[in-house]
Every structure is written in structure tokens, then in C-alpha cells.
Amino acid sequence: MKLTLKIWRQANASEKGALKTYELDGVSSDMSFLEMLDLLNEQLLHNDEEPIAFDSDCREGICGMCSLMINGEAHGPEVTTTCQLHMRSFKDGDTITIEPWRASSFPIVKDLIVDRSAFDRIIQNGGYISANTGSAPEANSVPAPRDKAQRAFNTATCIGCGACVAACPNGSASLFLGAKITHLGELPQGQPERYSRVQSMVGQHDAEGFGGCTNIGECAAACPKEIPLDVISQLNKDLRKSLILG
Amino acid sequence: MRGSSVRAVATTTLIKGARSTRSTIALKLLMAASGIVFILFVLLHMYGNLKAFSGELAYNEYAEHLRTFGEPMLPYGGLLWILRVVLLASLVAHVGSAVALSMRAHAQRPVKYAVKKNKASSLSSRTMRWGGVALLLFVVWHLLQFTIVKINVGEGGQAVDITENPYRLLTAAFQPEQWWMVLIYLFAMLALAFHLHHGTFSAIQTLGFTNTAESRARARVAGWVVAIVIAGGFSLVPLFTVFGVIS
Numbered sequence: 346m347k348l349t350l351k352i353w354r355q356a357n358a359s360e361k362g363a364l365k366t367y368e369l370d371g372v373s374s375d376m377s378f379l380e381m382l383d384l385l386n387e388q389l390l391h392n393d394e395e396p397i398a399f400d401s402d403c404r405e406g407i408c409g410m411c412s413l414m415i416n417g418e419a420h421g422p423e424v425t426t427t428c429q430l431h432m433r434s435f436k437d438g439d440t441i442t443i444e445p446w447r448a449s450s451f452p453i454v455k456d457l458i459v460d461r462s463a464f465d466r467i468i469q470n471g472g473y474i475s476a477n478t479g480s481a482p483e484a485n486s487v488p489a490p491r492d493k494a495q496r497a498f499n500t501a502t503c504i505g506c507g508a509c510v511a512a513c514p515n516g517s518a519s520l521f522l523g524a525k526i527t528h529l530g531e532l533p534q535g536q537p538e539r540y541s542r543v544q545s546m547v548g549q550h551d552a553e554g555f556g557g558c559t560n561i562g563e564c565a566a567a568c569p570k571e572i573p574l575d576v577i578s579q580l581n582k583d584l585r586k587s588l589i590l591g
Numbered sequence: 592m593r594g595s596s597v598r599a600v601a602t603t604t605l606i607k608g609a610r611s612t613r614s615t616i617a618l619k620l621l622m623a624a625s626g627i628v629f630i631l632f633v634l635l636h637m638y639g640n641l642k643a644f645s646g647e648l649a650y651n652e653y654a655e656h657l658r659t660f661g662e663p664m665l666p667y668g669g670l671l672w673i674l675r676v677v678l679l680a681s682l683v684a685h686v687g688s689a690v691a692l693s694m695r696a697h698a699q700r701p702v703k704y705a706v707k708k709n710k711a712s713s714l715s716s717r718t719m720r721w722g723g724v725a726l727l728l729f730v731v732w733h734l735l736q737f738t739i740v741k742i743n744v745g746e747g748g749q750a751v752d753i754t755e756n757p758y759r760l761l762t763a764a765f766q767p768e769q770w771w772m773v774l775i776y777l778f779a780m781l782a783l784a785f786h787l788h789h790g791t792f793s794a795i796q797t798l799g800f801t802n803t804a805e806s807r808a809r810a811r812v813a814g815w816v817v818a819i820v821i822a823g824g825f826s827l828v829p830l831f832t833v834f835g836v837i838s
Contacts, residue, residue, distance in 0.1 A: 351705070364705055417706035442706045449699050470605045512710070514717075515692070516699030517615075547616055548609020556699045557615035557692040559719065560793040566711035575802050582799025584616045 346372045346437035350385065352397055353444045358452050364442065374433040378421060379404060379411065381432055382443075398456040404428040406569065409504030412511070413457055414444040419508035419567040426506065426569045446511035450518075450554045463553040464505045464521060470549040471542040472525045474534045487533050497531035500524045502570040512567035515556030520564035522550050523576030526583055540587035547584055615695065616797075618688040623794035625681035625688075630791065630817060632678060633783070637824040643837050644827075647758040654757040686727070693720055715789040715818075722786045729779040736764065765832035776829045784822035791817045 347370045355362025369385050376384070379401050386396035402410035406429040415421035421430045435441065443457065451459040489497075501524075509520035526543055529535035535542075558577055565574040611617060642653045660670040709717065736742045741754040754760060765773050792814040801807040831837045 362702075414704060414707075417704060417708035418710065444704055444706070447700050447702055447704055449701065466605060514700070515696035517696075544611045545606065545609050547611060547614045548606040551609075551614050552604075552606045554695075554699060555615075556696040557619055558797075559692075559716065560796045561712035561716040561789075563710060563712050573804065573807075574796070575804065575807055578796050578799050578801040578807070580799075581616055581619070581797050582802065584611060584614070585620060585799055588611055588617070588620075 346374065346432070346435070346439075348372055348381075348435065348438075349440040351440065351442040352457070354397070354456055355445075355453050357455055362453065362456075364444075372432055374431070376432045377404070377428055378413070378415070378430040378432065379428050398454075398458050400458050401428055407504060409506040412446050412459065412506060412508070414442075414446065414511055416442055419446070419511045420506075420569050424569060424571060426504075429569075446507050448507075448510050448516040448555070450516065451507060451510065459507070461505070461507050463555070464507065464518070466553065467518070467522065467546055467549045468505075468525065471538070471545040472529070474529060475538065476534065489533055493531040497528050500528040500531075500572060500576055503528070503568075503572055504570060506569065508567045508569060509564035509572075510555065512563040513556065513558075514561070514563065515559055516554075517558045517564070518550055518553075518555040519558035519577045519580060520568060520572055520574075522546055523578075523580035524572045527576040527579045530579065530583060539583065540590055543580065543583040543587050547580075615692065618692055619797045621684050622688045622692075623797040625685040626790050626794050628677060628681040629685070630787065630821075632674070633821050633825075637821055640825060640828045643758065643761060644831070647756075650758045650761070651756065686723075689720065689723060713789060715785040716793070718785055719789055719793075722782050725782045726779070726786060729775075729782070732775075733779075737761075761828070762832055762838060765829045767833055767835075770833065773829045773833045777826055780822040780826045783825070784818040787821060788814045788818040790814075 347368070350367045350369055351364045352367060353362055354365045367385060367389075369381070369388065372381050372384065379399070382397060382399055389396050400410050400412055402408045404411075406426040409426075411420075411427040413420065413427045415427065415430070420427045422434050423430050445451075445453055445457045446459045446461075448459075450463045451461055454460050503521060503524035505521060507518075507521070510516055510518050513519075526546065529542065530539050560574075560577065562574050564577075565572060639653055639657070642650045657671060658668045662669075665673075715722075737760065741760060765776075792810045795801055795810040795813060796807070801810045828837065
């Protein structure tokens with residue numbers, strides 16, 4: 346199939362960027378979205394043009410490296426990551442607008458690549474449990490209720506891709522933050538640091554410049570891992586409790 | 592997670608001893624709490640307005656009772672002054688946190704998307720800020736009209752018997768000749784319904800009471816109920832006045 350692509354080109358963080366239009370022929374519906382971009386880059390290299398810079402790593406939907414705002418939807422029209430989006434979701438003759446995640450806390454490095462190390466710093470500032478190293482303890486020595494374990498596992502599927510921030514009109518990372526708080530807070534191992542964790546992670550979130558949550562739900566709809574909105578309620582509840590507990 | 596090969600590691604600064612009382616979530620909690628004060632107030636206000644259906648005597652008696660409420664423990668009009676102070680404090684908290692959070696949101700996205708789809712958000716959730724401004728302007732007008740200046744749009748001038756008679760001030764405002772006044776109030780109630788529809792849900796979520804899909808669905812229903820009951824209840828009085836049922 347033949348596509349018209351409008352792609353954000355930006356040489357580096359300080360230069361101004363703009364959407365540039367490309368025509369691409371010979372796209373197979375079996376290609377993944379990133380393979381389609383690879384094809385475009387081959388064409389650009391052939392014409393001695395600068396290829397388009399975009400992030401990818403595992404290309405199997407588990408690493409959280411790929412991003413892209415595709416026609417105004419984070420990771421495109423399907424509930425999956427951009428690397429697992431296939432061209433069969435588009436039609437011959439379509440115009441596809443591709444933009445980077447837009448948030449001051451995710452500065453653009455080049456073209457479609459943004460620097461998401463703000464998420465790493467949020468994790469560094471409390472997104473862990475403290476446990477002694479050494480031989481693994483007997484698995485059943487710390488009982489975890491099934492529903493809590495289930496919720497922890499479900500929220501642990503967050504890959505930190507940043508789609509929630511990209512989709513949020515406030516550029517809030519509350520869904521990411523909520524997923525981590527819920528994941529660690531539901532398990533017995535997460536209890537000792539539960540309330541100091543929420544305070545320092547929220548503090549880091551705010552210091553990074555992410556916006557406040559207005560509970561509109563665009564984040565959960567954009568999440569490739571279908572993290573539900575209730576993790577933000579959990580985040581709010583834990584912070585509220587931490588304020589009371591001091 | 593990904594490493595930051597792009598920037599030097601030295602840019603990494605971790606916040607120590609974060610002041611959670613100054614966080615975005617604390618601002619949201621303040622907004623939720625002040626919003627609940629407003630919801631309780633408009634419920635009470637709507638109940639009072641519906642007294643218009645009981646006639647002039649009952650309506651004016653209720654208005655006077657609001658002033659003598661709590662006497663002799665409270666002075667005359669004491670309850671109203673307590674309400675005014677609480678409402679003004681809530682307004683400062685509500686608008687202040689809204690402005691602070693809006694400014695953060697704008698700073699976070701200086702470059703807008705060329706194409707952006709709304710996949711899940713309701714229209715009411717996307718109109719909170721401008722809807723809030725519209726409601727604030729309406730409240731200013733409404734207070735000038737019925738409390739501060741007592742603008743009698745109906746029968747001209749400031750006839751004492753009308754401004755001193757809450758029932759007649761009300762009925763004079765919504766006569767068929769002032770159909771535009773009815774429209775202003777109906778439009779304001781639409782704005783209020785929108786604001787309450789998302790605001791109620793959002794407050795419940797901000798307070799952390801929607802930790803399951805079921806409780807979230809219940810909070811959404813609460814948003815609908817509060818919006819319809821309050822905006823609908825308020826709209827009855829101008830509508831029934833302009834059509835002559837309340838006269």
C-alpha cells in the first residue's frame with residue numbers, strides 16, 4: 346500500500362522542529378509500524394537524506410522503548426505498543442501523522458526520540474523495596490493474599506513507555522506513578538517503605554515538572570498494558586494517608 | 592528501565608524530603624474538599640429555591656428563617672455570614688489550586704500536538720477550566736442581582752417592596768418579558784451540570800475511593816446523579832416562573 350507520512354523532524358533539543366511530508370510506496374500490511382519506518386529510512390538513505398530517528402529495542406512489546414504519537418493516539422489505534430502495531434490497521438492511501446511524546450519533562454533528543462530518564466529518577470526515588478541480598482527466602486514464608494498479588498502483578502506490567510504522559514492534556518505521569526505505587530504497595534514486601542515511598546516518588550514526579558491529574562482517563566485509554574485508572578485512586582489514597590501519618 | 596545515554600549522568604537530581612503538603616496531589620485534595628463544600632452548599636440552596644413552589648409566604652418565611660437560624664446563640668444573619676466565610680475560603684482554595692495546576696499543565700506542553708484524539712475523556716472533563724470561569728462570572732452576576740444590589744430587572748427601579756420581598760424579587764426576574772434572563776440561568780445550570788458531572792467523579796477519585804472498577808463505575812453514577820439533581824432542581828424555578836406556574 347501507499348502512504349502519506351507527516352513526520353516530526355527536529356535536528357536536536359535546541360533546534361526548532363516541523364512536520365515534514367513523505368510519500369512511501371510498497372508498504373505491506375504484514376509489516377509492523379516500525380518496519381514501515383525502517384522502509385522509509387532505507388528510501389531516505391538511498392536519496393542521501395538524513396534517516397528519521399526513532400526509539401525501539403525489543404520490538405515485542407515488553408521493553409517500553411518505542412513511543413510515537415500516531416494520528417493523535419499514543420502507540421496508534423490498537424491497544425498495544427507501536428512495535429506491535431501492524432500496518433493492517435491502516436488503509437492504502439492513508440495519511441499518518443507521527444509525532445514524538447510532547448512533554449517538557451520528556452525533552453526531544455532528535456526527531457521522534459525523547460529522553461524519558463525523568464521516569465528513571467522517579468523509580469530511583471522510592472520505586473523499590475529494600476531487601477537483604479543472599480539466598481532467596483522460602484517463597485511461602487511471606488503469605489500474599491491472592492487478590493492483592495493479582496493486582497500487584499497486573500500493575501507491574503507497566504513498562505514505563507510514557508504513553509500516559511503523552512496522552513494526558515496536563516502531561517501528568519500519575520498513571521505510571523500509580524502503577525508503581527500499587528504494584529509495590531499491594532505486596533507484603535512493599536509495606537515497610539509504603540508511605541515514605543509515595544511521598545518521595547510524588548515529590549520527584551512534581552520536581553520533574555509533570556502536571557497534576559484531572560482524572561479524565563486519557564492515560565488509561567492510551568496505556569498499551571491496560572493499566573486501569575484505579576491505580577491513580579490508590580496513589581491519591583496512599584498520599585492522603587501518608588499526610589495524616591506524617 | 593532505559594539508561595540515559597543521551598544526557599550526562601550528572602543531571603540526575605533526586606528530591607530529598609519532598610514536602611507532600613505542597614504536591615500536585617495535595618492541591619487536588621484541596622480542590623476536591625472545597626468542591627464538596629460547594630456541592631453541599633448548592634444542595635442546600637436548591638432546597639431553599641424549591642420553597643417557591645409552596646408560595647410567597649413559605650418562601651419568604653424560609654428566607655427570614657435563614658437569618659434567625661441559631662438565635663440567640665448566633666446573632667441575626669449569623670448563619671449566612673458563617674456560610675459566606677466558608678464559601679469564600681473554599682473559593683480561594685478551589686480557584687487557587689485550579690490556577691496553579693493549569694499553569695503546570697501549560698508549562699508541561701508548550702508545543703501542542705498537530706493531531707490529538709480524545710479516546711476516553713468526557714466533554715465535561717475537558718471543559719472544567721473554562722466552565723469554571725463561566726460559573727465564576729455567573730456567580731458574580733447572580734450575587735449582584737439577588738444579594739448585593741438586588742437588581743430588579745422586571746419592574747424597573749428599586750421599588751422597596753420588591754427588594755425587601757425575596758419572593759417578588761424572584762418572580763419579577765423571570766417574567767416572560769425577561770425571557771433572556773431565564774436563558775442566562777438555564778445556560779448557567781448547564782455549565783453547573785457539566786462541572787458537577789466530572790467534578791463529583793473527580794473528587795471521589797482524588798480522595799482515593801475508587802480503587803476498583805465497580806467503585807469507579809459508582810463514582811461515575813454519582814457524578815450523573817449530582818449533576819442532574821442539582822442543575823435540574825435549580826432550573827425548575829425559573830422555568831415554572833416564566834410559564835406562570837409560580838407567580
